[in-house]
Amino acid sequence: MTSSDPRLLVLSERDNILVLAEPVEAGEILNVCGTPVQVQASLGLGHKLARSAIPEGKDVLKYGLPIGFAARDISIGEHVHVHNLTSRYTVVEVME
């Protein structure tokens, strides 16, 4: 499954995130389900982008299952990671 941009993987139709199948550089334009989105900072493969806008407090779904909740409003195409996605179990402490 793709999201019309071959660099973005849809792991499950239920998901509200997409996974990068290859690294992208800052400034590149990605096609997120029809919406052109400019990459803000370079990202490695495997990182997640919002497939649609995710309001604060809403579950982030990957593999069709919740992997935590949006710590703040996330816009379409935005990088979804430790800065805006929080575990419902153990809070992650980033060391460096």
Place this chain on the structure above:
Amino acid sequence: MHSMEGWLRQDGRKGIRNIVLVAYLVECAHHVCTKIARPFDDGEVQVIGFSGCFPSEYGHQMMEALCTHPNVGAVQLVSLGCENFKKQQLAETIRASGRLVNLLTIQSAGGTSASVESGRAWVASTLEELARQPREPMEVNELVVGTICGGSDATSGLTGNPAAGLAFDRLVEEGAVCIFEETGELIGCEQIMAARAANGKLGEKIIATVEKAARYYASMGYGSFSNGNALGGLSTIEEKSLGAYAKSGSSTISGLLKPAEQAPTGGLFLLDVVPDGPPKFGFPNINDTAEIIELISCGAHIVIFVTGRGSVVGSAISPVLKVCANPETFNRMQEDMDVNAGRVLLDTTQLPEVGKEIFEKIVGLAGGEKSASEKLGHTEFVLTYKTASKPEPGCHTV
């Protein structure tokens, strides 16, 4: 397809390696063990041991299980002399298993050099004896295979772990014992995992086991999540867990195992590595090697290790098969990897192929082929204090 062959042990299990272990029973005997093993090939003679001087029921159970592992042919035990380890009892267990064993005590042998000399002489003559032991044909349903992921990144759950899961499905189908583990890295998967249990009672136990792990890690102050996981695109423990969970495949879960406990029949088992009761002695497993050693203590002949960031570890006793989930890592660290699962990212139709390749590599290892980490001489070993677990007979509801 290679034919598998193994050394038949007295308990009916077959080993795919015929290793001489040199085992220290306290850290004070470690150097002597290293010196004893040095002249020999590290594929044939390996050092393991228990470092602590205080008594440990868990340490004893683990050393018994490891010294009588099917891949082990003989054991040179090395004691300093004043430690608390029940060395006579361990030596007797090894002897009763039909294996050659020699107990050397440094204080009575006359110190370092005398002990090293005597240990080397015993190991040399034992290797000659082991070389004469015949091998017998072995079937897939006699194999015990463990799986672990380490140095995970976001590719682990996309390529390597699902491929390992396919290999597990095939192994279970053919009657092998398959063991997956680290309940602290299955946090968030407990409900979907319970739905795969052989029955409702086991499902409840699985949920309780993961909840226990979550509580244990919470009291330690850190979950099983590293800086490298975040750099690799993983954001939460649930996300890491869902990726890790994929390596269990899709077979019915037949039961729970504790460290040093053997599965009663073929099937898929979850290893509960977190001690019961209040936290004691620190983290359940301090690193990947501690987990690998616990899988091996349950009789694993081979451990499938899925890595994204790129781990280099192998293990004492059983070969580790390295499945690299990330194509960039594979290109950088090719000599350490056995399987390039990252190609699935470029072409998802490759997933069944990679699963098949993992299965075939397992059969190859059981036929005497060497894994990448074996060729590089990796024989990592870690065993720390933990609260001993009593096997629960009611647990294996197959």
